[in-house]
Amino acid sequence: MAFWFATIVFFGTYILIASEKVHKTTAALIGSSLMLLFILQGPHHEAEQHADPVPAVIEQSMESTGGAPTFDRQTAEEGVTPAATELRQKSGRYDKLDSYARYVNFDVIFTLAGMMVLVNVLSGTGIFQYIAIWCAKKAKGSPIRTMILLVFATAVLSAFLDNVTTVLLVAPVTLLVASELSVSAIPFLMAETMASNIGGTATLIGDPPNLIIGSVAGLDFAAFLVNLAPFILVILVVYCIILKLYYGKRMHVTLEQRARIMELDEKAAITDPVNMWRGGIVILLTIFGFLIHGAVGLQPCVVAMAGAAVALAICKVNVDQALEKIEWSTLFFFMGLFVLVCGAEQAGLMRACGKLLQFTDGWNPLVIVLAVMWISGIAAAVTNNVSFTAAMVSIIAAFLAETPAFASVELQHLMWWGLALAVCLGGNGTLVGAAANLVTVNIANKAGNHVTFNDFLRFGVPVSLCSLVAASGYITIRYFLYC
Template sequence: MLLAQIFAVIIFLAMFTLIITEKYERQWVTLVCGGLTLLLVFAIGFGFSEKSLTATIETLNIKDVFTLGFWYTKNAHLSSKGIDWATIFFIAGMMVMVEGMARVGFFRWLCMRLAKAVNYKVIPVFIAFMLLSAVLSMFIDSITVILFLAAVTVELSFLLDFNPISMILAEIFCANLGGSSTMCGDPPNIIIGSKLGYTFMDFLCNTGIIALIGLIFTLAYFYFVCRKEYSTAGQHIDRRKFPRPESAITDKNGFVISCMIFACAIILLITHAQTHLSVATIGVFIAVITLITSGKHLAVIIKRVDYKTLLFFVGLFIVVGGLEQTGILELIARLIEMTSGGNPYILIAIIIWISAIASAFIDNIPFAATMIPVIQSLTVTSGIPLATMSWALSIGTDIGGSATPIGASANVVGTSVSAKSGHPISWARYCKVSVPATVMVIVISTIYIWVVYL
């Protein structure tokens, strides 16, 4: 067992290091490390024994896909170890839906419509786009939200003659904040929800309230930080020359269908605790409907799906499975318990702040996946409800990633769009604005969880 533990830790640390350095594409890093886990940890580390075979089967977790409980969750008893195929199926389905919506111009139309509604005034556009970023990220991947929102922000900056950097930074932060409020908003939440059996409404009624409080403070923070910069922008622009929002729609019939599919996805997610349809079922259903209604564009949508991210998840789950099967995660849980001295307030603070600090510099997806078995062990030894630690982990990983340009994928996308438009964002500029906002929301979240749950 000791040899297996050594291999598991080395592979995990190597994977994290390679992901951070970005020398290689991250999906190949996790897949190779996943393969090494199966070979070195399970085969050699466990000595080609029966335990080796059991660990491999539990980690690959393929058998669950072929059970009724995978698709219909009532009275389901699925393995919480290894590859979470429900998460992968759900994310794939949402990717297909988003590509279908992007093809018909839904996101561009929505941004232009909102800008027109506030008469293209910069401060109202600034506030409206922050709210739009938060709301959309509750249901759609924040990467997609920022990709389109930042692009429209840059276009408006040329028309209204303002610097888009501060607005893009605010949109990025609100996207990560909005994503923390629902199960489908951010990948860490999808993993936490599917692994631990929480629903869309569970997140909305818990992390959603924390995110709403945080959003109120965030809007006030960015307004006071940026009001001088944008207060006089665009005052002498002829707004009659602006393009009509309808010009963004490339396929009117497809636009209507995409809106209906999006509404269907939201309804299914909100009601899946009552219907007992798993997130895998919802994801597959939405993807199939999108592809059926896409007609001749089917091949284009399939081609644009982010398969690299899906492969990244597969390898990641295998590596984390190696830590779980060798008992490393239980050791980490004991260490956190010893550090807190059994004090529930300190324990919750450790989970939130370690998650936030770690997620500011490393990918929050593998961190969340790694911490789930840890908090499962902690709930047994500390007596704190698993749900309380789950909300702490969710908020920490989702919000902590906002602090630096590399903390979350949405950050990377937003800063890249800004740089391509001739407005590069330095680390100093990014952190000067986003670090105080991150600390503010994490402090608020910590106090809220202490008061409400402990």
């Protein structure tokens, strides 16, 4: 009975999220509340010592794997995850935690919150508007060169900032530039949206799905940077070449229109130079902290929150306003998803879904990874890459634990890299595939540049499909070189 109830709640919540009939945060919180009420055990439940409040079947083995995640197949076959086994040995360490604290991955939540505070401090200085205007002037008013520079700027910013925040900062200036050039803003906005999702794939903190994957798989910032960033840079270069070939002869402006762009003063966009330098130094130090956090044994959330605390302390900002601008809706959406997925896992749904992959028994590991990638890429586009990833990581973790073909750490990592590429790049496919897509379209519609669901498909599907083909090639090369 619990299994079927959890299944109905889980898939019903995802349908609500995908349909957009109910706000995604509301849907996630309703689903999580039902799981807490009827499936998950509370802090005073008589059987709580046998519960598994951690939705992951991963055991960190620092001595044997150098920090890489390994999976204990014996405990998985017995229905007890390594995480649960470890918890049982800690004499009730989690006994007094409230229900939400038992089931939410607060490493992800506080990493996002810390970076949001940092961005809020910097956004008030005008630095992001400066970058956008500088790109337009550096292109000397050429529409296609302006587009390419804005795409690169958006991708780089998205690698270190939240995607939604990046498009919120870049899109308004893009509208201004397009207006001065008397060209449609839609190609610019769509190109930047795709770039934000592509660039965000490069790092642990660039796209929320990566944070979820990194947290479950035990992969740190440096691992994402080394394994994904070079490939993403290649994708970005190819993407810009395609943009130039497609739009190069479709955008024409007069000398007068170019002159208006050159008259814009990027320095005037800087409203608070003191805080700009202070905040800039703090965010650079925070990024450095992410680079070394695995080596020094710090969690990403500690690095992010420390950076946020320092920024609030040394920058002359209104703390209340900086905290009010945190995207609380996004954070509560994540919390609801974590509880929802944990309830589905405890009811046995994730284990059942993992068994669906058993049809791949006897397949070459590379073929399995590629199949998972394409299924995940399409599913992430149809639903939402964050929602899908929150569920898929548990399924993949269970599958890896029970599949002898993935006994080696290298093959486990190959699966995680394939999943990260698939869900992040697949998010470009549809309007609902990634949060940045919805934000950009809302900004465009409010400015009178109407973009429909079908309009977005014409932009997103080719980019997403080509990216997934390239990602498949990259994973194939990695398999033959390293595995």
